[in-house]
Structure formats: C-alpha cells, structure tokens
Amino acid sequence: MKTATWLLLCASLLSAQEAPAEFEPLPRSRFPELPGTCVLLLVGHPNPVTMLDGRSGAEDAYCVTSDRSSYRWTWVAEPGAGMTQFRVPGGKDATVLLKGFGAARVQTLQGLGVTGDAVLVEAEVNGGRGAAEGAESLALTRLKVLDGTPEYPIKVSEAVAALRKKHDDRFRSCAAEIDQLLEAGRRASVRDEKATGPRSTQSLTYLTWDTKEGRLEVRFQTRISDGRFFIGGGTATVDGRTSTSRSGYEWAVDLEMKATVDRSGKPSAPVWGSLVPSRRFLPPFPSAPGPR
Incomplete structure (x- = not known):
C-alpha cells in the first residue's frame, strides 16, 4: 500500500x-524549586515516567511531584541509614547533609502510615530548607498524609x-x-x-x-x-x-x-x-x- x-x-x-x-508534552527533566513546606503527591511505580528523562530506580520506589514537574527521587526516615547530601536553594553549591534517610519504598513508607500507589502529603522538604531548582532528589524530613482528611477528602x-x-x-x-x-x-x-x-x-x-x-x-x-x-x-x-x-x-x-x-x-x-x-x-x- x-x-x-x-x-x-x-x-x-x-x-x-x-x-x-x-495534549501538552509530558515534562522532561523539569525540577522547579520547592519551598521548605509544601503539598506534594507521592507516586509509586515511577519508572515509566522517570525513563522519559533516561532515569530509573527500584520497582517499588516512590517519587514526588507537583505542578507538572518531573518525578523526583524521594528519601524518607530510615533508622540506621547513613548520610545523604541534598541540593537546596541558595546558590549553585548550596547543600544540606542529612543522616538517617533512605530511598522511599513500599516498606519504609508503610512504617510512616503511607499506603497506596499515589498519596497526597504535606511535607517538610530537606529539613525545611526546600529543594533547589534542578535537584532530582530530596528528603521528606516530616510528612503528613492528607488523603481522606476534612480539608482533602x-x-x-x-x-x-x-x-x-x-x-x-x-x-x-x-x-x-x-x-x-x-x-x-x-x-x-x-x-x-x-x-x-x-x-x-x-x-x-x-x-x-x-x-x-x-x-x-x-x-x-x-x-x-x-x-x-x-x-x-x-x-x-x-x-x-x-x-x-x-x-x-x-x-x-x-x-x-x-x-x-x-x-x-x-x-x-x-x-x-x-x-x-x-x-x-x-x-x-x-x-x-x-x-x-
């Protein structure tokens, strides 16, 4: 033919x-600056989306997103975990070093009361310092599940x-x-x-x-x-x-x-x-x- x-x-x-x-294109490597405390969406099984940027992680990993950003790798409290460095606002070399945080995965999140493939949370980011523009990863140093609450039914x-x-x-x-x-x-x-x-x-x-x-x-x-x-x-x-x-x-x-x-x-x-x-x-x- x-x-x-x-x-x-x-x-x-x-x-x-x-x-x-x-249909606007899906985001590619879009990581806007985040404030110290904000509402974020925790999303499981992120690889099909992160692979749009050429990135991949564990199958049971969780990432966060908001405002049409790309998916960011996410760390949460994990007893016994070592030191991890995260980029924060304040200049090209501004970072914060946090101890006791590991990659957000099904098991670690269950211990924090997070269940489901996608959950809305209010989070403190990188100890309240926020996340720098372009930073592909961050730590949720505090989080509260919003799903099913009076403000977020x-x-x-x-x-x-x-x-x-x-x-x-x-x-x-x-x-x-x-x-x-x-x-x-x-x-x-x-x-x-x-x-x-x-x-x-x-x-x-x-x-x-x-x-x-x-x-x-x-x-x-x-x-x-x-x-x-x-x-x-x-x-x-x-x-x-x-x-x-x-x-x-x-x-x-x-x-x-x-x-x-x-x-x-x-x-x-x-x-x-x-x-x-x-x-x-x-x-x-x-x-x-x-x-x-």
Whole structure:
C-alpha cells in the first residue's frame, strides 16, 4: 500500500472520532524549586515516567511531584541509614547533609502510615530548607498524609483507579478501529508480508498535584503496537518471541486521556485524544567486531 493511500485510510478512520484534544508534552527533566513546606503527591511505580528523562530506580520506589514537574527521587526516615547530601536553594553549591534517610519504598513508607500507589502529603522538604531548582532528589524530613482528611477528602489511589477504568473501557471500545489502523500500518510498512509480533500494549500514567488550583491532574497514554521484526538484524524473524536485539518495522496506535480531580474527590469529565497511528523502522544494532 502506498504511503498516500495509507494516510487517507488513517484520516478516514480518525474522522469517526471527535476532534483530538490538545495534549501538552509530558515534562522532561523539569525540577522547579520547592519551598521548605509544601503539598506534594507521592507516586509509586515511577519508572515509566522517570525513563522519559533516561532515569530509573527500584520497582517499588516512590517519587514526588507537583505542578507538572518531573518525578523526583524521594528519601524518607530510615533508622540506621547513613548520610545523604541534598541540593537546596541558595546558590549553585548550596547543600544540606542529612543522616538517617533512605530511598522511599513500599516498606519504609508503610512504617510512616503511607499506603497506596499515589498519596497526597504535606511535607517538610530537606529539613525545611526546600529543594533547589534542578535537584532530582530530596528528603521528606516530616510528612503528613492528607488523603481522606476534612480539608482533602480525595483518596488519590481510588480516584486514579476509577479514571483508569474509563480509559481502558474507551480503549477496548475502539478495538475495531485500532485493528484497521494496525492493518493499514502493516501494509504501508511491509506490504504483503505478515507481522511476526508479538503485538504488545504499553501504558503510562502521569500524575501531579496542581497546588494553585488544589486538584489532581491525571494523564493516561496507551499504545498498542505490532511489527515484522528480525533477530539481531539478520533474516530470521522473531515469530512471536521477544528479542532484546530485534530490528525491523513497527506500527502502532496511541490513545491518550486526561482528567482532573478536585480536593473533594470529584472528577472532571475525561478528555480523550483521537487514535493516532505511527510507523517506524528499527535499525539493526551494529555488529560487535570479531577477533583480530
């Protein structure tokens, strides 16, 4: 199928959806200065978001975010932990050295009364010194859970789960259109050749707390992809097997949703973008030099 024909088919399928919403890019390495005490969102399973900046940590790690920032690595009180240095406002070399703080993880947070994948907290940052602009990590030297309190009745994890269900239901309802777009992508990429797969679905959830408006911001991105791949750049197809060194042609369809939830727990109406198709070629990795 020629590219022009593929684009026309994609356009006809997309026209059946409502006009795409405006979705600003997710933050990349955005770490604004924080005051000594502030409201922050503690978020678990952060790697899909931190990897947007090329960073990753433990699977059960927690980060903090507010006002559409990138996710910051977070330290909390941990008996027996050593000294850790954190950047604070006050100049390029301004730091504070804190003892007895370790990486925020499921076990350490449970001891502080924090449970759930996302929790709103009021926190003292770096002993009240705050966090410097650009600092990727900080310590919560004091924290208080706000979820379910009279001032913040919202229960963040429950609110996110309810919105996630709406997003997933919407994605499933688009199955026929997605299949057509994937088939169009296959024909445009490899013509009459078959897909080797595996067809995969990847999802990303980005959360942040808008301190000015006092509301949770939620973004979901889901991508379903397929392709005709080769192992190690050779001629043997993957045939459904996962390979860390695969190359070849990939085609995909993306759907994105955004919504907000106010501090009382009331969600806004979800806003969806259109189904967005894409194609790309994955070049083979250079071969390692042989013996001389």
